[in-house]
Amino acid sequence: MSTVAPFLSHLNPSQRRAVEHFCGPLLVVAGAGSGKTRALTYRVANLIRYHHVDPANILAVTFTNKAAKEMKERIERLFSQQVAEDEYGKPLSALPEREQVQLRSRVYKTYVKDLWVGTFHALCARILRFDIDKYKDDRGNTWTKQFSIFDESDAQTLVKSIVTGDLNLDSKTFEPRSVRYAISNAKNRGLSPEEFQQDQPNYRGRVIADVYGRYITKLAENNALDFDDLLLIPVRLFQQNESILGYWHHRFRHVLVDEYQDTNRTQYDLIRLLVTNGEPARTYGNWNQRSAFVVGDVDQSIYSFRAADFTILMEFQHDFGDGLDDKETQTLVKLEENYRSTENILQMANALIQNNSQRIDKVLRPTRGTGESIICHRADDEIAEAQYVVGQIRAMEQEHPDLNWRDFAILYRTNAQSRAFEEVLVQWAVPYSVVGGLRFYDRKEVKDILAYLRMVVNPCDTVSLLRIINTPRRGIGKTTIDRLVNAAQELNLPLWEVLVDEGLVKTYGGRSARGLTTFAQQLQQWQAVADDLPASALVQRVMEESGYVQDLISQGTDEADDRRKNLDELRNAALQFEDENEDAGLLTFLGSASLASDADSKDDLSNRVSLMTLHSSKGLEFPVVFLVGLEQGLFPNYRSMDDPAALEEERRLCYVGITRAQEQLFITHANARRLWGSREPAVPSLFLNELPQELVLGQLPHAGRRQRPPAPSRSAASSATRSPKTRPPARPAAPPHNWQVGEKVLHRAFGVGQITHVFGSGDKQSIAVRFPGSIGQKVLDPKLAPLDRLP
DNA sequence: TGAGCGCGGGTTTTT
């Protein structure tokens, strides 16, 4: 037991350094396909097995629920093999079936069950189920453990009710989506409504600040949290309550974070608080029996739109680490050997990413053969592109007996692009599955039933109540609902309290009073039994007793039939959840439903071609990858083209796509593309110019280098009035300047800002500048950005 | 109170 665990022998020296790391901070810079998941998994196993760390003292943060599940499974497998060898002297597979099952279940209980592995959101939700009742925000709002988690559409519904209902404003000028986005941004920057308002010079900004304040109050009235709160509230709670922080700090002695390049400030704050018990990171020295182990790759940072900030990773060495340079440091390991892709694919990836200025110096070193050339294909339009891709897939599948449908992936920039591919795949009867798009839990019928369940757990959840009060129809119309809502407002009660008060219902309910009372009684019955029934049983009862299923049956359409099947799926999901989780109450089931993504529910077992966005493809690999739609304005997306930092993110996205491929990579683009019905000419992506021709079979296009994309134009009129835009005259070469942190600069678009970071040097230099208000931090290339120095 | 129709807007990526 105290010998080095044999599984360490499968590792290369760098991986081994990472895996054997015990106490203190460590940054693992892990290139694509370098075995970082393996390093994480093995390290957890090594901590438990070799260093005798209690699994309950380990916290591992993953980027998706699926990754969390996989990590737990891998750890279980690893231990099962070990234990089989230790106790029986033979591999697990050599044991009788029954003993295998017993052994695995024992391993699960001993080593895996008490580990905390999950996404930031899932872990925070779990912490809050313990401690949220001890939290009070600065306006005195409180929540209970039964809180609902509002997804993006719930949050927008709330925003909309504030804009159109409370403030009586036009929901077109104040689109719920963009208002919600602004609020989310403010939250992610840690601004209260008051602080946010100070930054807002104009009417619109002040209105948004007003909505923001009301939004917080309404969330609290609903006993609900949005995705941002899930992260923010633990941070604030830890800051205001030493003993709670102390508990979790003590509990999680070993903190591991995957995809560290995609953490945002709040997530960083959370990690720092947990690791240092609130002390500053730089001076923290008490690493006895404690570690912070983060893994990431700046080149794969693709979530800045969600406030992710890869400078957090770049600062790790100064922050937690010893800050020494790469040769001497003890707090940095680089994994550069790539085990996934052929050399040609890696060379292509390396060549592309070298065009970025903000990086940690790193290459992908091949360990496999040269492989096939990359194939570049130009199609006439998006239909021809799809036909080409599907044709290739069919041909390859026929020719190579070892290639299955599941070995192919089609990766695109935007979800909308899937359509053409789906049509052609259907035409040729090729099985496929689209990852992303509409989540299972976002289907109307599923959301409806979940709303019932949320009301059972958390009766203050008025957003859910309003969703189901007349679904299925029970004769409760808009006027009635308005009267009830007004009554609730005047009495300063949750809507639910009005509904269960028979006197009030008689006063305000009018002709619908009867329906209302029955509805309220039904909910109360479920509430009474909720604690004694498993989630699946409650799903079943609600589906039937609410009349929802009956309503679908009486509709008798194919669509209603589909919906009914989806509800059966929902019950199955609850059953499966009960199987997989110890504490599978209704509360935790609802939590997992709110935080599930579409990718989580996909089974890898089915043999299908995968279609997904580049974002969804992160962390996956496929023998054959089709990277499609490489056109200016589409990829890189037109919204990124004016901002050098955003363009670099698009390039990283392309890099992620390329590095998904193991054996063969296809890159396609079209001459023209249908956009909302009209056919628009397309220009090849500038990324195509950055790829080395010698690796490519077929001619890389040369156009596009200096062209702006055709801006997506809604009408002929707008495209006619669009001035033939020429590029701004090249700026005269500015004298080289040694930028300093703290310097003030004037940007033509963003105004005055202050430099917060300087990256790289000489030609490859870039700077991070913080601008006031909603602009926030921008990373700029001083050679390109319209910048002037200010004294 | 509910059904049907017409208009207008949307496509960047997601926990």
Next chain:
DNA sequence: CCCGCGCTCA
């Protein structure tokens, strides 16, 4: 081109 919302009419 497709979907959702809001308006109008029965």
